[in-house]
Every structure is written in C-alpha cells, then in structure tokens.
Amino acid sequence: MVTRVAVLDDYQQVAAGLADWAGRLPGAQVTFFGEHIAGEAELVAALEPFDVVVAMRERTPFPRAVLERLPRLRLLVTTGMRNVAIDLAAAADNGVTVCGTRSHASGTAELTWAMIMGLVRGVAADDARMRDGGWQGGLAQDLDGEVLGVLGLGRLGARVARIGAAFGMDVIAWSPNLTEERAAEQGARRVDKAELFAAAKIVTVHMVLSDRSRGLVGEPELSAMRADGYLVNTSRFGLLDPDALRRALESGRPAGVALDVFDTEPLPRDHWLRSAPRTLLSPHMGYVTGKSYRVFFADVVEDIAAFEAGSPLRAL
Structure with a gap:
C-alpha cells in the first residue's frame, strides 16, 4: 500500500x-x-x-x-x-x-537581537522615513551600559544573555526555579521578577508556556517597566496578558514592544496588533x-x- x-x-x-x-x-x-x-x-x-x-x-x-x-x-x-x-x-x-x-537553537536568539536592535535603533521608522523622501528624525537609544532583563534563562534565554553581555549590558534574569549559580554561569545576576521589570531597559521573554506561566507578564509587570523600556517576546504570546498589553500600549508605557508570536496565527488582517502604536511585529520567524x-x-x-x-x- x-x-x-x-x-x-x-x-x-x-x-x-x-x-x-x-x-x-x-x-x-x-x-x-x-x-x-x-x-x-x-x-x-x-x-x-x-x-x-x-x-x-x-x-x-x-x-x-x-x-x-x-x-x-x-x-x-x-x-x-x-x-x-x-x-x-x-x-x-x-x-x-x-x-x-x-x-x-540559534535562530530564535538571533531574531530576538534583531528585534531588540530594531526597537532601540528605530530601524523600521528610519526605513519608512527614507522611502518617504525624508532623512533623520529620531534619536536612537544605546545598549552599552544598560540593563538587559531575561525572563527565563534556559537554552534560548542563555544565548540571549551572553550576547547582551557582549554588548556591554548588565544582564539580570528571573524564572521560578532559577538559582544564583545558574545565572552566574550565563553571565547574569538573579533578581526577583519585580526588580527585573523595574530595572531593565530591555525585557526579553524566553519562558515555556504552561498553565503556570500563562499571563505571566500582566498589568503589574508592564506598569512597573521604565517609561523608556522595551519588551520583546519571541517565545509564546500566551505568556503575556493580552488585555494588559493593549492597555499598556494605549497608555504609552513601555516605549516599545516587539512580538514574533501571537494569540492567533497567521495573524488576522483586522487584528488590533496590526495597528497598535509603538510595536515592531514579525510573523513568527524565530525558527524560520x-x-x-x-x-x-x-x-x-x-x-x-x-x-x-x-x-x-x-x-x-
């Protein structure tokens, strides 16, 4: 047969x-x-x-x-x-x-850094401005000397953390079972979750989605972020509270959010995220x-x- x-x-x-x-x-x-x-x-x-x-x-x-x-x-x-x-x-x-x-393993970690750089250097906005006949218009941000917060220091999170250290960033990390020893092995300091969101210029999410971790990043975490901070999620959209994310984007805090994952994929044409302010969107390209x-x-x-x-x- x-x-x-x-x-x-x-x-x-x-x-x-x-x-x-x-x-x-x-x-x-x-x-x-x-x-x-x-x-x-x-x-x-x-x-x-x-x-x-x-x-x-x-x-x-x-x-x-x-x-x-x-x-x-x-x-x-x-x-x-x-x-x-x-x-x-x-x-x-x-x-x-x-x-x-x-x-x-490297693809998603590399895309994470592409999205981080896209946010802090305003790559998409600069490209759009150039194609519209313009020139400089925004002031880029720096990474050297800033704080990188890694939520989940597993295989992917550890790769992202090591690259952050190479950029001269102070790397902090949190996950429920993370030890100080494991964090130190990856060039990071273990902190509690509240400190991570309050201190980091960049928060990047690398947790496994489960019933326990669903909605892990919600109203308290987003409201605690720095006004000039950025959130990057190349893991699973369910780790974020979507209602809290929408309110945060509408309120102007954090300064930007980059997403490679969504609650419905392919993302519907009329999905609210397609027109959300201060977002950098990628069509789940981490492993592609x-x-x-x-x-x-x-x-x-x-x-x-x-x-x-x-x-x-x-x-x-």
Missing part, C-alpha cells in the same frame, strides 16, 4: 527541496500544503486521505476532535520535540504515533531559517522511514 504523506504549513514552499523525500521514502506520495488550513472541518477534509501528517511546530492544532475524525492517520510528526498544540493523549487513544525532530529547516525536514524524513520500518524515532 502506498503511504500518503501530508506536509502542512509550508509557507515558503521550500520543504520539498530540503530533504531527500524520494530517496528515503521510495513510493510514498508526498503532498505539500503551502497555505494554512484554518478550521477543524476544513483540516479534516484535507487530511482524510493521508497516513502520515507533518506539522510545522504549532501552526496547526491537533486536538482530540480532529484526531478522532482521521481514522487513516497512523503517524503525526512535529518539527521540534515539544508541541502543545497536539493532544498526545488523544493521539494515543486513536492509535496515532507522534514523533518529533531535533532543532537548530535555512539551517533550522534542514534539520527539521531531514529528521522528518528519517522519522517516517523509521516508523515504516517498525522502529519509531523520537516518539513523544
């Missing part, structure tokens, strides 16, 4: 060229979906013929209601080793094996790099081949 494979959310239409699909999966029929499929009914209709589905991170949710309506599905591969948009219990109940892939995708799709093909051979790899 021919294995039918669906590759979802191939926005850049590059997945076919980034792995040896034909060589590793001879005889398989692979279909690449370049457009996001919104809505459970539409998703089920599109995926009914497929034995294997490849999900790009959390772009497409797979709740129980979807998995129960895909009786042919045998394998669901997600890029990365964590995907809160997949109901793993429902997958197991419906006989669906879920596997992950390795990842290339050539190196990341080569790791993702090479492992995807390996996962499918291993599953077909009866020895699943990287099962979640």
